[in-house]
Amino acid sequence: MSVTREKILELGEELILTKGYNGFSYQDISTVMGIKNAAVHYYFPSKETLGASILKTNIQRFEEMVENMQNRGFDERHQLEAFMKLYLKSNRESKICIIGSLGTDVNTLSEPMQQELQKMVERILTWLTEILEKGKQKELFQFRISANDQAIQILSSLVAGLQLARILGKQAFKSIHQSILEEIATSGLNTDEGKNSQS
Amino acid sequence: MSVTREKILELGEELILTKGYNGFSYQDISTVMGIKNAAVHYYFPSKETLGASILKTNIQRFEEMVENMQNRGFDERHQLEAFMKLYLKSNRESKICIIGSLGTDVNTLSEPMQQELQKMVERILTWLTEILEKGKQKELFQFRISANDQAIQILSSLVAGLQLARILGKQAFKSIHQSILEEIATSGLNTDEGKNSQS
DNA sequence: GTCTATATTCCGATAGAC
DNA sequence: GTCTATCGGAATATAGAC
Numbered sequence: 274m275s276v277t278r279e280k281i282l283e284l285g286e287e288l289i290l291t292k293g294y295n296g297f298s299y300q301d302i303s304t305v306m307g308i309k310n311a312a313v314h315y316y317f318p319s320k321e322t323l324g325a326s327i328l329k330t331n332i333q334r335f336e337e338m339v340e341n342m343q344n345r346g347f348d349e350r351h352q353l354e355a356f357m358k359l360y361l362k363s364n365r366e367s368k369i370c371i372i373g374s375l376g377t378d379v380n381t382l383s384e385p386m387q388q389e390l391q392k393m394v395e396r397i398l399t400w401l402t403e404i405l406e407k408g409k410q411k412e413l414f415q416f417r418i419s420a421n422d423q424a425i426q427i428l429s430s431l432v433a434g435l436q437l438a439r440i441l442g443k444q445a446f447k448s449i450h451q452s453i454l455e456e457i458a459t460s461g462l463n464t465d466e467g468k469n470s471q472s
Numbered sequence: 473m474s475v476t477r478e479k480i481l482e483l484g485e486e487l488i489l490t491k492g493y494n495g496f497s498y499q500d501i502s503t504v505m506g507i508k509n510a511a512v513h514y515y516f517p518s519k520e521t522l523g524a525s526i527l528k529t530n531i532q533r534f535e536e537m538v539e540n541m542q543n544r545g546f547d548e549r550h551q552l553e554a555f556m557k558l559y560l561k562s563n564r565e566s567k568i569c570i571i572g573s574l575g576t577d578v579n580t581l582s583e584p585m586q587q588e589l590q591k592m593v594e595r596i597l598t599w600l601t602e603i604l605e606k607g608k609q610k611e612l613f614q615f616r617i618s619a620n621d622q623a624i625q626i627l628s629s630l631v632a633g634l635q636l637a638r639i640l641g642k643q644a645f646k647s648i649h650q651s652i653l654e655e656i657a658t659s660g661l662n663t664d665e666g667k668n669s670q671s
Numbered sequence: 672g673t674c675t676a677t678a679t680t681c682c683g684a685t686a687g688a689c
Numbered sequence: 690g691t692c693t694a695t696c697g698g699a700a701t702a703t704a705g706a707c
Contacts, residue, residue, distance in 0.1 A: 277673085295494035296580040298700055312674045314702060369576065376635030377568065377576040381495040387639075394639050422651045425636065429648060430625060433632035436575030437624065440586075440593050449628060452621045456655075476691085497682060511692045513684060 278316045280306060286327045290368035294324060294378045321383040324375075328389035331371055332396060339400055349408030350458070356401070357450060360431045364438055364446040372397075373432040398424050405457075414457045427453055477515045479505060485526045489567035493523060493577045520582040523574075527588035530570055531595060538599055548607030549657070555600070556649060559630045563637055563645040571596075572631040597623050604656075613656045626652055 281302055288297035299320070303310040317323035342352050363370065375382065375390050382390070401424035408414040416423045430449055438446035480501055487496035498509040498519065516522035541551050562569065574581065574589050581589070600623035607613040615622045629648050637645035 275673095292580050293492065293494055293576045295492055296577055299702090300700075308673095309675055310700085311676080311702075315673060318702080320701070372639070373572065373632060373635055374576050376632075376639055377492045377573050378495055379638050381491050391639050394636065418651045418654055422647045425633075425644060425648055426629060426651050426655075429629045429632035429636060431632075432635065433572060433575075433628035433630075434624075436572055436631065437593065437628060439578050440571070440575055440590050441597075445624060448621045449624055452617045452625050455617055474691095498684090499682075507691095508693055509682085510684075510694080514691060517684080519683070 275316070277306070281313055281316055281323070282327060282330055285323050286330070286371070287368070289324075289327065289371060289374050290363070293374055295381060321386055324382065325385045325389050328371070328375075328386065328393060332389070332393050335393070335397065335400075348413065349404045349411065350413045352404050353401075353408070353414075354454075357431065357453065360435060360446070361450060363435055364443055364450075367439060367443070369435040369439060370432045372428075373436050376432075394428075398428060401428060412459055415459050416457045423457070427457075474515070476505070480512055480515055480522070481526060481529055484522050485529070485570070486567070488523075488526065488570060488573050489562070492573055494580060520585055523581065524584045524588050527570070527574075527585065527592060531588070531592050534592070534596065534599075547612065548603045548610065549612045551603050552600075552607070553653075556630065556652065559634060559645070560649060562634055563642055563649075566638060566642070568634040568638060569631045571627075572635050575631075593627075597627060600627060611658055614658050615656045622656070626656075 284302045299310040299313045402420045405423050406420040434446045434449035483501045498512045502509040601619045605619040633645045633648035
């Protein structure tokens with residue numbers, strides 16, 4: 274597959290996470306790549322097709338991560354932490370979650386994009402709910418509300434946490450990140466177990 | 473003060489909450505009002521001045537609500553519930569929170585708007601933290617993390633809850649709303665204790 | 672297959688009419 | 690004081706060159 278196409282997808286995603294879907298143009302992509310904005314239309318005829326492709330890429334990436342973790346035999350606690358680490362990385366890079374970004378603009382998006390977005394959120398919540406349920410049975414987690422409600426709660430905290438961090442400063446997210454685990458973890462919280470984390 | 477100006481502020485806010493800051497234009501406002509888009513520029517020379525005014529209005533509205541609740545002697549539990557009811561109303565109207573909406577677009581906003589936004593979030597968190605602290609002392613609330621962290625957690629859940637609800641459907645927010653109180657309330661959850669609420 | 676020149680529409684904003 | 694005619698530029702998108 275074309276390397277130009279890959280690069281456009283990458284830049285487009287970055288722009289959605291930094292400036293928002295309605296805050297960037299094909300110009301923003303093309304100037305970085307040293308081509309004319311119209312060249313982007315060759316790979317993605319419309320902005321909506323680019324947006325939909327970015328969402329599909331995100332879903333695929335998520336599926337690969339989940340599959341990979343299950344192949345490696347990650348327990349539920351470590352799977353949750355790995356998922357949360359994606360948000361720590363975004364916070365370091367001052368990016369927000371694509372769910373929150375497109376959640377703001379959802380009424381201005383085409384049907385295909387809205388459907389992909391919904392599919393993505395539902396997929397993540399299904400996975401999260403399952404992780405929480407199994408982890409609770411194994412007494413890795415504790416919580417009183419339903420696993421599904423707890424999943425929505427955690428995803429909300431992560432999504433808005435990144436948005437708040439961009440307004441208040443990055444430490445705001447660290448507090449959220451820590452609180453999530455403190456709320457539901459049954460054992461200690463030394464997330465990195467020895468290998469001290471960066472930042 | 474001019475009624476036209478008031479109407480513009482109202483429509484502008486609604487558009488930020490439904491289409492996002494970069495998703496609406498002066499045209500959207502002027503056509504509804506039956507005037508030309510340039511007329512809006514008379515009241516708000518630039519879109520940024522309109523945005524900043526909308527934020528200031530929001531802050532003022534919040535201050536008035538807090539003052540009002542304290543004058544009426546609301547306890548901490550009822551103050552929190554009143555605050556959360558604002559989000560229930562937004563959910564009913566399929567609007568999101570202005571914090572989440574502008575949090576997405578923050579990198580494309582002028583300095584004055586960014587500062588107003590930050591001021592607003594800080595003000596809300598200060599108030600929420602205080603409510604939580606006092607309420608905990610009175611044993612109206614229970615939570616293990618710090619009051620400040622709990623405040624960030626609750627605000628995040630509310631903000632992203634509305635965004636998720638727009639993607640998944642309104643019932644998603646109801647679950648979040650309920651979970652928040654279930655997490656920290658010491659007594660039962662019959663929110664309205666007799667005096668049945670509107671809607 | 673890949674990209675540019677160009678068209679069209681819309682946006683935010685100014686100058687000036689009433 | 691209030692609003693309109695109009696501008697300059699940017700955004701998305703098409704037609705066609707290489």
